[in-house]
Amino acid sequence: MRVTQQDIARLASVSQATVSRVVAGDARVEDEIRERVLGVMKSHNYRPDVRARSLRQQRTHLVGLVMKRDARDLQGDPFFSMFVSEILDYLSNTPYHLCVDIASSAVSQTNVYDELLRTRRVDGLILVESEPRDNRATRLQADHFPFVLVGNPGEAKHLHSVDNDNVLAGAIATQHLIEQGYRKVGFIAGPSELTVSKDRVEGYCQTVSSAGLRPRIWYSDFGFDAARSVGLQALSSEDRPDSLVVLDDFMAMGVVDAARELRLAVPQSLGIVSFNDTHLCNLVPGGLTSVSLNIREVVRRACGTLLRIVEDRNEEPPSRVVVPCALKVRGSSLRTPEVALA
Amino acid sequence: MRVTQQDIARLASVSQATVSRVVAGDARVEDEIRERVLGVMKSHNYRPDVRARSLRQQRTHLVGLVMKRDARDLQGDPFFSMFVSEILDYLSNTPYHLCVDIASSAVSQTNVYDELLRTRRVDGLILVESEPRDNRATRLQADHFPFVLVGNPGEAKHLHSVDNDNVLAGAIATQHLIEQGYRKVGFIAGPSELTVSKDRVEGYCQTVSSAGLRPRIWYSDFGFDAARSVGLQALSSEDRPDSLVVLDDFMAMGVVDAARELRLAVPQSLGIVSFNDTHLCNLVPGGLTSVSLNIREVVRRACGTLLRIVEDRNEEPPSRVVVPCALKVRGSSLRTPEVALA
DNA sequence: TTGAAAGCGCTACCAA
């Protein structure tokens, strides 16, 4: 059977309350007694039961991550593993653990929300990839539930969020291609409801317009295969773009593959810029130019905020953190490679 | 304040025990009363508190995944995201959730073990990438704690495990290269203590020996960069191998990059075969030949077993499941491409 | 069929 504080108390001839104090590191315990209790705890390999503690303290020391995407789309997506491993890295220096869930449909999403939060399974949530009219956030707020949105809160102002300026990111990517001399700059976006996608498209549109160019936009699902087939379609169209901004590295790899199939040389016949700056960028011959969103920093800020508002029971006023992004130029967008070497 | 069964009971003019029965779906409640209680529950948006339930039932409905690797190595590793997303996919049809942790050093590993298990944070564990002398398994067994090892249990027989036959997998990869006419077949392994690595090396050694060839083995850390530099080293050696078996796809990408830098054509001057058959395999021009370990099946069997032994309190006798693996031939190992097209 | 009550293991309050 399991060893409880009651058992330790009996064996050390003290009250259970005293054992609790020793566990909590309370100073008001005589050294001699403390030693005795610690000795018994050690010899019986005692560890407190977090379930009881959670119930009592109204705190589980668990934070939830809800990815809003189909599990199959996540397959091999490096953004996901970067994101998760950065969270784990951050939490490993705290008493918190991570509970991951995934929700694709709106229904399962509400279920996850209910199961995770209303049941008090987790103390707080990290939300990613919100839609503009995201009812999750509204519901969480109504319940005064601690959460941090990684993404653009849009209209919803009174919430904690950490994000890049994705309009800017889209603009940076586009501007770079234009500066490299591309004139038919296209954009392969993600699902059209997503704010990340919308924002980058907006930055893209502003930039091509300013340059007197015409926008060409294609929407694709996430993932290699989806982007690959949309890429094939885009590159087979009559008015073929000479360069593409692609929503993320993984999708960009699909586009690279499409270009390969159509025997379009990158970057000569097709310039490519994407986002996230994951390891994938080094896998393309010559490298894939990508806008680094500094995911590590985004995650650290998000986790930091979340733990703070969890600890102070959501008293802290809503904050919005914008993490700067930066273009990482590699071969896929360099029509003039000698410049890169300079 | 939070709505409890007590509140519902008062509002519905019944006892708290009756509310509990309604929640549990107990048949012994009069229909009229059930309706009334359900009505109050709905109108007050009641959800049971899993913390209290966990304490009472001695069950958290949480399973733990402990990855034994440095968080930074996980960056962008598609194996990780495949593994996790398959688990999430499986669990989404069950009342269980996933708690992920990561441990690099032996110390942090013991901490994770203690924190997760002895504190009863999770009901059971999935262990991956064991070393041969893995004390985690021994400790877990001593405590009669439900867990499933994904990997080779080695000497430790009396535990649940799910695995591929990695000796066979190593042999299949090697045999394929030999059949393709490569004669200096090398192996870039992972950390030498790891059983996966050991087993595949063993299969490799057996196969090259049977073919009258000499083994050439290099050890590398996980990850793209580490494999890349070991690859550079291997391919710069005097007695350069004409082909390489690489421990996983991600590392293989590093080797591909190394080959590119050394201007070695794949597959003409260098044949490559790796393991896992992740999406990365399609990112290499011509494709990367890889041994599919059928991760989805491995995960499903592991989760299935784990939930069974969690539910029956570890009564089920230890089982070992071996999931078959299969070679997926792509361009990186095909010296005679026309054969592939046939 | 229903309610009263015990208790899961812990924290924290109040007395002594």
Added chain:
DNA sequence: TTGGTAGCGCTTTCAA
């Protein structure tokens, strides 16, 4: 400084 004790919200006997 220590012990007694009241819950945290729930499930599950045991009586009624």
